[in-house]
Amino acid sequence: MLYYALVFLVIAIVAGVLGFGGIAGAATGIAQILFYLFLILLVVSLVAGFIRRT
Template structure:
């Protein structure tokens, strides 16, 4: 999921550099959502790992 967030971030940067504002903002929004989902799943994974070790 982090890979896809980075892909959308690169698409947003390229689109922004070329002047496509709508595509850039949409791609940046998708990248941000995917990144936050990744962070939540990563935190849950860490917590579950600590709970299972006990």
């Protein structure tokens, strides 16, 4: 999931440099959503791992 967030971030940067503002904005939004989803799943996984150990 983090891989896809980075891919969309690179797409947004390239589109921004080339002047495609709409595409860059959409790709940035998708990258942000995927990154936050990755962080939430990471925290849930860490908490589940700590609970399972005890």
